Amino acid sequence: CAGTYGTPPILMRSGIGPADHLGSVGVPVRVDLRGVGANLADHPEVEINCGYRGAVRSAPLLHSVATFHSSAAASGSPPDLMLWMPEPVALDEGTRVFEIDVLLLKPRSRGTVRLRSADPADPPRIDLPNVREAVDVDVLAEGFRRAQEVANRPEIRRLCADPPSPQIADDDELRRFVRTNVYSIPHVVGTCSMGPSSDDGAVVDALGRVHGTEHLFVVDASMMPTVPSGFTHIPTIMIAERLSEQIGALP
Known part of the structure; x- marks a missing residue:
């Protein structure tokens, strides 16, 4: 729950992320999830x-x-x-x-969030989306x-x-x-996108469980697959309140 910029580096340094990128910075791959750090959306x-x-x-x-x-x-x-x-x-x-x-x-x-190195003290490389698409x-x-x-x-x-x-x-x-x-602005979301399958680039399911892992959850704005049509503060609180109840009720 470190946010859109902070959660992907934690996962990637733990070996959860795109295998080719993890290999390029010397991190052993535990779970190959290509969506970690991808899909960075903003206003x-x-x-x-x-x-x-x-x-x-x-x-x-x-x-x-x-x-x-x-x-x-x-x-x-x-x-x-x-x-x-x-x-x-x-x-x-x-x-x-x-x-x-x-x-x-x-x-x-x-855009994307990527590691510069395996060193936790090294800040991530953030490539903002800006307006690279002509539309x-x-x-x-x-x-x-x-x-x-x-x-x-x-x-x-x-x-x-x-x-x-x-x-x-x-x-x-x-x-x-x-x-x-x-x-x-920044209203950044999407770098651990929610979806039913990691094959589609999703990182977590509807409960925030990280695909391919057990007992590992992400609950922050990074799980929004698209940026809302408004400010992101209240939707982030809603996600946290809802999923904290559901995760707390798990056996």
């Missing part, structure tokens, strides 16, 4: 600064959130975009900021366009002295902006 984000110059707090207390579907979303699917607007704040250097954060909620891009770039760019519309609304402009930035009209330029400026 990649870009932002637009609304140009606020009024009174601020040192940290935001109020947040406004709106989720919606992109033009690429399948009918009946969960929302795949979010606009997140924390109240204006002052940065460390005194700059006042009022941002609209654009989050891609259902990305297709995936993720397009959807996040569409969300940015929506954020531009909101930032230019009269209700927002009454509060903000400076124009929103960046102002990007050209579609190709916007795609380049997304690729260059995207960052992790």
Whole structure:
């Protein structure tokens, strides 16, 4: 239960993980599970600064959130975009900021968590997914366009002295902006993905039991096979509460 970044290294240094990778860092293989450390999913984000110059707090207390579907979303699917607007704040250097954060909620891009060595003191190598899939770039760019519309609304402009930035009209330029400026929020999940069979890349079953082992469980955000259409905090608590009851009831 060390989390999306921490659980895979513990398993891999114990010999549970992709056999070829374990062999490359000198760890004897106990259970060959190719899904350990794979399938790293996140909510990649870009932002637009609304140009606020009024009174601020040192940290935001109020947040406004709106989720919606992109033009690429399948009918009946969960929302795949979010606009997140924390109240204006002052940065460390005194700059006042009022941002609209654009989050891609259902990305297709995936990353990995891998060992640098067998040494437990050596931090893992984390390859964030960002927006390596072209469709993720397009959807996040569409969300940015929506954020531009909101930032230019009269209700927002009454509060903000400076124009929103960046102002990007050209579609190709916007795609380049997304690729260059995207960052992790981070809402990372998926590196010990839940599923019925290790043949499909799953690491744990629906109870959190690690495939191919006995009496070994994973209960944290790493077991979510896909990232939720929202913040990951509450789903992680729900998983922990539910599985703690079920595991505790086992003979």
